[in-house]
Amino acid sequence: MKEVLTDFGVENALNVLGINEVNDGTSTGSNSFSNGEIIESYSPVDGQLIGKVKTTSKEDYEKVMQAATTAFKTWRTIPAPQRGEIVRQFGEKLREKKEALGILVSYEMGKSLQEGLGEVQEMIDICDFAVGLSRQLHGLTMHSERPGHRMYEQYHPLGVVGIISAFNFPVAVWAWNTALAWICGDVCVWKPSEKTPICGVACQNIAAEVFKANNLPEGISCLINGDYKVGEMMTKDTRVPLVSATGSTRMGKIVAQEVAARLGKSLLELGGNNAIIVTPDADIKMTVIGAVFGAVGTCGQRCTSTRRLIIHESVYDKVKEAVADAYKQLRIGNPLDENNHVGPLIDKDAVGMYQKALTQVVEEGGNIVVEGGVLIGEGYESGCYVKPAIAEAKPDYKIVQHETFAPVLYLLKYSGDVENAIEIQNNVAQGLSSAIMTNNLREAERFLSVQGSDCGIANVNIGTSGAEIGGAFGGEKETGGGRESGSDAWKIYMRRQTNTINYTTELPLAQGIKFDL
Ligand code: UN1
Numbered sequence: 001m002k003e004v005l006t007d008f009g010v011e012n013a014l015n016v017l018g019i020n021e022v023n024d025g026t027s028t029g030s031n032s033f034s035n036g037e038i039i040e041s042y043s044p045v046d047g048q049l050i051g052k053v054k055t056t057s058k059e060d061y062e063k064v065m066q067a068a069t070t071a072f073k074t075w076r077t078i079p080a081p082q083r084g085e086i087v088r089q090f091g092e093k094l095r096e097k098k099e100a101l102g103i104l105v106s107y108e109m110g111k112s113l114q115e116g117l118g119e120v121q122e123m124i125d126i127c128d129f130a131v132g133l134s135r136q137l138h139g140l141t142m143h144s145e146r147p148g149h150r151m152y153e154q155y156h157p158l159g160v161v162g163i164i165s166a167f168n169f170p171v172a173v174w175a176w177n178t179a180l181a182w183i184c185g186d187v188c189v190w191k192p193s194e195k196t197p198i199c200g201v202a203c204q205n206i207a208a209e210v211f212k213a214n215n216l217p218e219g220i221s222c223l224i225n226g227d228y229k230v231g232e233m234m235t236k237d238t239r240v241p242l243v244s245a246t247g248s249t250r251m252g253k254i255v256a257q258e259v260a261a262r263l264g265k266s267l268l269e270l271g272g273n274n275a276i277i278v279t280p281d282a283d284i285k286m287t288v289i290g291a292v293f294g295a296v297g298t299c300g301q302r303c304t305s306t307r308r309l310i311i312h313e314s315v316y317d318k319v320k321e322a323v324a325d326a327y328k329q330l331r332i333g334n335p336l337d338e339n340n341h342v343g344p345l346i347d348k349d350a351v352g353m354y355q356k357a358l359t360q361v362v363e364e365g366g367n368i369v370v371e372g373g374v375l376i377g378e379g380y381e382s383g384c385y386v387k388p389a390i391a392e393a394k395p396d397y398k399i400v401q402h403e404t405f406a407p408v409l410y411l412l413k414y415s416g417d418v419e420n421a422i423e424i425q426n427n428v429a430q431g432l433s434s435a436i437m438t439n440n441l442r443e444a445e446r447f448l449s450v451q452g453s454d455c456g457i458a459n460v461n462i463g464t465s466g467a468e469i470g471g472a473f474g475g476e477k478e479t480g481g482g483r484e485s486g487s488d489a490w491k492i493y494m495r496r497q498t499n500t501i502n503y504t505t506e507l508p509l510a511q512g513i514k515f516d517l
Pocket of ligand 1: 122168169173246301302303304464465466467468
């Protein structure tokens, strides 16, 4: 278990990433300064202190905004393909530091090293995507109704983009936002989760190196740290035209209202309550892999984690047994040991929520299929390791309707047509990710049709988690409606302008209106 920790080692990773014992959590690039309180970051892996981060005071925040708004004036004039070149270099740096950053993600957040490296890979992928996009920020041209007129639309950068991100993807979600915002000509101010501040410092160090090497001004990439009060500085700040926030629905509702109160834009990626429908025609082996990775990957702390399996009664027992069997193979322990599938939860509060969910499902009448519990003993000293659990439940149980950020999977039974399963799947407040396991074309197409899944993501013969960056990522209802990363998600980072040019010597009015003087 200790090998990975002592070989490449967390120490080494921290050195490579420029992490000190005490770090400034406020930075505009090469300049770092912080006068706020100190946050200590403890690893859920072994309970050890990773490092300290000084948070952002109101005065520090003002300095950041000064630098960011000034930098924007330069950055916006650099042609988009040249901004793309900077993002390409940033992607290259991430390739160099992938191992170190993957280790830090795994150690500070607790996800398996595989998933930590996967997260850094998502950052690299979005950089590649953004580089190509930097030559494709297309607008349309239209035919004017007036002779001798030309009409077209163009996209201009917005300004300062505020990013609030969650602990569960401590680096990738920032990169989805920044890589796009940067090629669009925006500058970014990032507040990472208080639970993973060291990851924030590490990313900022990498970005700062690239901007410095290219003699670009301070303020294109900025970091701020602290609790919700620091986030509030951005949500209430009219100098921040767009706030992109990832996290709980509770937090998202506050951000949305504060930003809307000043008519700013928000991009929200909030809670999910994701289900896989397992039909009589499902491939059971594929279902098991998809469901188990979906439910226990990142210890059930992805917003795309599989929380509900909606299984047809004809295959219910078979699927239940196969999934329960697979759970017996799971190795829970130090996520830096590549033999383990499941690491710890983020902290003891999360352990408490997990325990509460298991108690509540039984109180509501559920039946435990795979027993949960908090692990104790050697290797589990942090107190954050839990056993992934499975419970049979009913769709309308309160706990089943609720997103618990933990590895608890609910089995729900349906009978009759796939429509019945779709109704159960849609009958929750959240609408992020969904999946159907079937070899039946009709069922698959019905699931994807207008009467099908109401989620932002709907997959066939794939689980609910592990989306690629090329698609637009996000969901409906309480998930917040935002779309990040691929497809045309870049458009939210820009303002659209419609231009009509008259190259005649007349001034005809639209709609044929006559106004003769
Ligand atoms: C999140 O949990 O906030 O689709 C993001 C996935 C990952 C991203 C999850 N690519 O599971």
